[in-house]
Amino acid sequence: MEANDTDDSVDTRVRRRLRDLRLQRGMTLEDVATRSNIDVSTLSRLESGKRRLALDHLPRLAAALSVTTDELLRTPEVEDPRIRNRSHTHNQITFWPLTGQGPAGGLHAHKIRISARRRTPPAELPVHEGHDWMYVLSGRLRLILGDRDFTIKPGEAVEFSTWTPHWFGAVDGAVEAIALFGLHGERVHLHTDQR
Missing domain, CATH: 1.10.260.40 (lambda repressor-like DNA-binding domains)
Structure with missing residues (x-):
């Protein structure tokens, strides 16, 4: 050489x-x-x-x-690329992290499963800083944005500003989706009792 x-x-x-x-x-x-x-x-x-x-x-x-x-x-070691974070259930939604804690443009991806029992929105819809994006894999997702009520079917995606009063749940059975949340959205979805 x-x-x-x-x-x-x-x-x-x-x-x-x-x-x-x-x-x-x-x-x-x-x-x-x-x-x-x-x-x-x-x-x-x-x-x-x-x-x-x-x-x-x-x-x-x-x-x-x-x-x-x-x-x-030095030659970098090849790290194990698998995401090993555990699932977390909060307010009848189970979250499986799909991204680690590294830089992902400030967004974290989750596979979510919304229980069929999550059907009734709160009296006051939450508002917080950020932006949410979801892609429905199975089931029918009910999404309330302000005064509008949407049914999102498998294969459909939604994105919206979380400054708009919002809530999501199940229409008539469990829903599975992929969701991208920013830091503020992740805190609200995974750790508070407003949703």
């Missing part, structure tokens, strides 16, 4: 590792650029392979990402 081949593989490995570590930490290119004192456009070109790494970049990038230079250079 020639020295150039080794240089290329180290360069490629460090670029991938740099991006992976940055994303794991929820950092933007600007965050790393500021901490490493490297121009953001240079950092972007380093990550994309449009610019080669210089030796003086390594200690600054490692420090910006709170790792040692050795950790930045």
Whole structure:
């Protein structure tokens, strides 16, 4: 193997590792650029392979990402990709997490099962910060948004601002769906007694 081949593989490995570590930490290119004192456009070109790494970049990038230079250079271990969070039942809805706690654009995906007994909305529909999205897998979902009452069938998706008074439940049997909740929506759906 020639020295150039080794240089290329180290360069490629460090670029991938740099991006992976940055994303794991929820950092933007600007965050790393500021901490490493490297121009953001240079950092972007380093990550994309449009610019080669210089030796003086390594200690600054490692420090910006709170790792040692050795950790930045090492081959990353392949982590177990399975999501192992347990299900959680709240207000007759069971939630199975489909995403981990890492960066997912601030959204967390859940498979949900709404009990057939969840049929009566509260007297006052809740409102909270955020946005909800749901895709119905089976059953018929009742969705109340403000003054409107919708029946959502399997294969249909809905998205709505949670600033609108809202509630969802079952029409005539259990409902299974995939749901995306932002941080505020997740707190309300999984942890309060309003729903």
